[in-house]
Amino acid sequence: MPEMTYLEAIRSALQYEMRQDERVFIIGEDIGVYGGAFGATFGMLEEFGPERIRETPISEAGIMGAATGAALVGMRPVAELMFMDFVLLALDQLANQAGKARFMFGGKATVPLVVRMPGGSGSGAAAQHSQSLESILMHFPGIKVVNPSTAYDAKGLLLSAIRDPNPVVFVEHKLLYKTKGEVPEEEYTIPIGLADIKREGRDITVVANNIMVKKTLAVAEELAEEGIEVEVVDLRTMRPLDVGTITSSVKKTGRLLVVHEACQTGGWAGEIMAIVSAHDAFNYLDAPMRRLAGADVPIPYNRLLERAAVPQEEDIAREIRAIMSNKY
Amino acid sequence: MKEEQKTEKKENADFFKKVEALGLKQAQLEEMLYTMYLIRRFERMADQLYAAGKVHGTMHLSAGQEAVAVGLGLAVQDDDYLVNHHRGHGHFIAKGADVNLMMAEFLGKENGYCRGRGGSMHIADVEANNLGANGIVGGGFPLAMGAGLAVQMQKADQIVLGIFGDGSTNEGVFHESLNMAALWKLPVLFICENNKYGMSMDVEQVIAKLPIAQRADAYGIPWELVDGNDVVAVFDVMNKAVAHVRAGNGPYFVEAQTYRYFGHSKSDRNLYRSQEEIAAWREKDPIFRFRAALREANLITEETADELNEKANGVIESAVEFAENSPEPNVNTLMEYVYA
Structure with missing residues (x-):
């Protein structure tokens, strides 16, 4: 290919x-x-x-x-x-x-x-x-x-x-x-409305989209060496949302972190957590759900400030470790 | 013979000549009068049904503007596309809409044009190339332009009728759409129905340079003004405009100057204009005027004119009956047509 x-x-x-x-x-x-x-x-x-x-x-x-x-x-x-x-x-x-x-x-x-x-x-x-x-x-x-x-x-x-x-x-x-x-040269389609588990893991579910999937996968590699197995759910479609894949994964791992680059307030992580908290999957949680989102700030120009405005790999790793150890 | 009578005789002769020159046959003239009656009656009935609490929400009556709808309707093909504004009842009727289905929609019924989901402000019949009224002032400009783009790419012979009010021409999309339509020579006929007020604001308060149609100059689009209360004049101008657009010469802009008798919507107390002004425009009523001209030119009898009016009343009566006997949508179908 x-x-x-x-x-x-x-x-x-x-x-x-x-x-x-x-x-x-x-x-x-x-x-x-x-x-x-x-x-x-x-x-x-x-x-x-x-x-x-x-x-x-x-x-x-x-x-x-x-x-x-x-x-x-x-x-x-x-x-x-x-x-x-x-x-x-x-x-x-x-x-x-x-x-x-x-x-x-x-x-x-x-x-x-x-x-x-x-x-x-x-x-x-x-x-x-x-x-x-x-x-x-x-x-x-x-x-x-x-x-x-x-x-x-x-x-x-x-x-x-x-x-x-x-x-x-x-x-x-x-x-x-x-x-x-x-990527195949030939034609193939991926149905709209289906999330994809980009990496399977038993310990914690991370729900992410676009670039945060890539960052989370890199973090997952690193954490695997520490013995933390991260399941990475790539939403791929934000609407209609694939609720089934999210809730099944949460039931399996018992932990949830939602990661997005969009600003936190009114951001879609809140929607995912609301769905899980009203679902049977909530009963399977071993720790509070957390979200890691972009800061509520316009994206700055300066390289350091820009980097600090959105979740980076170290932030994702820190959040996962915090959830795994119940220390926030 | 007195001077006044002479002038009147001459006007009658002019009207006769004009009608003849336009090739309007007796049956068409009667149809024009009938359709104006039908629109007026439809709206009066809708207003009554609103007062009786049967029409839910608001609506925007076009009484006084019927000549624009009817003059245009006669000048176009049945399969031309229509992109309408929120005061659009007349244009739909003039383009052949079924008043039963319209009335059913006004009452929010399942067998209305939009199955009760749209109401007065969103009436559409996509199968008949009626792409809908619009609740967003100016929202239709880019849609009309885009429909024109599709027609051009499909090499079809239809044109797009983009109808809008005076107020909408201050929206940015007006300028974006005229520019793009002119750049690409799209088959769009822009029809500005200038009824003098955008809600409560007089055109003179909100438009830096009048007439509105001269804005088309900025985009190299030919334009014309027409007395929007003279149905024959409207037909004449629309005929030329339609021919220009259909021949592939790109867009054309017509401003029809007219007046609405009723308020902007149901919340309007008419505080921004005088009763005298409304009365003065009623003197120029498009229906009375057309009927009088037909009478004086001996193109219709009093009896026939009355019959047409009665026929329109009857059709609207049965539309109300149809609508009242139609079923409400089932609440369980709320989420139908929602795919995401």
Whole structure:
């Protein structure tokens, strides 16, 4: 199986689907010759032409609405927002229009659109280009939220997202773009709504998403040498949430840590803990559940401050040890 | 013959010539009058049902604006796409919506257009290319533009009718969407229904330079003003605009100047305008005006005009009966159509 970067896996899915479904097109800023701010669509203009690699003015609400309107009329647009932060400019079109059309119109409309957006900190892009806003997007009924942590998941989930009849927000993490993994050349899909146990372990469940999965896996290796076996649950899809995988894992390990880069207040870790606390799995807990989230602070520019604003491997390791030893 | 009578005779002759030049046949003229009656009656009934506590929530009445809906409806194809605003009852009816299903939706019934989930503000019939009214002022601009993009990519011959009010043209998406539609020469007809007020704000208080339609110049989109209370004039302008858009020349912008008689919504006490102003506009009522012109040009008899009005009343009566006899949605179906 060939190795591909996360970014190449995304491009591979886009290319595959555009070759076999002429309804699919990409719409966004600087996605042509430039190839997109992070290069996801690099080279695609030559193959697919400017109609299907539709470059736009800097008009995020316009992009989101164009994709929604086109989806209502039978196309399968994949919109690209240059940074996740910019979804706030497009939120009316995403949440009020795309996300509600099917329900509001009595189930008679379908809005098969995907909107890709890179989130996350670590690139020195500071407060308006580094946010993790998946918790906000998860709040709206009518929007699926997907966030792969590996190149393999990225391709399989993106193919599912494009084929989905409903709006899917596809969150990428900037620091994952260059990470590599084995990715089949051929087509395969990963169902939306299924979490994945990225590492099995008997002692503690860590529920995480995107880059925090990668960090937790590194920590798990380290802790295994100390005899702590961490089970890493990669949510992959934030909405609809795979409650079964989470609760089964908690029942198995009896301990839970939820890790995300998004700010803590109103962050989705609270949702996971609320679900577990109201579930039979709660009875299996041997220690209080904990969460480790981004600090409630805009992402700073300075390298040291930026690093301190979101969970790092040492923080994850510290939290796991604390839960294992019942010392907080 | 007195001067006044002479002028009147000339106007009648002009009306006759205009109607003839537009190729409007007797049956079409009657249909236009009938549809205006139907819209007016539908809304009056909806208002009564609201007062009786049968319509839940608010609604936005368009009484006084019927000529825009009807003049447009006659100028377009049945399968053209419609992206509507919140004061959109008339446009749906003029484009052929089933008033039974509309009334059922107003009463929140399971067999309404949106199965009672949408109500007045979200009426849609996607199968008939009616992409919905919108509760967000200006929310439809990018949708209309995007639908136009799809139609262009599909090489279909439909066009998209994007209808919006004066107030929405101060939203950012207005400018984003006009720019993108013009850049890509999309088949979108932008129709601004300027009824003089965005809720309580007079257009002169909120728009730096009038007319609104001249904003289209900034994007190189041709535009035209029309008396929105003159159904024949509306049809004439829309006809040209539709032909321009359908021929692949890109978007076109029409501003129809009109007036709403009732408040913005059910909470409006009409404190921002005078009764005199409302009365003055009622003098220019599109229905009376059209009926009088038809009469004077001998294109309709009093009897036929009355019959059309009665027919509309009857259709609305039975729409209410249909709606009242329709079932409420089952509460157990609350989560239907929610996929995430």
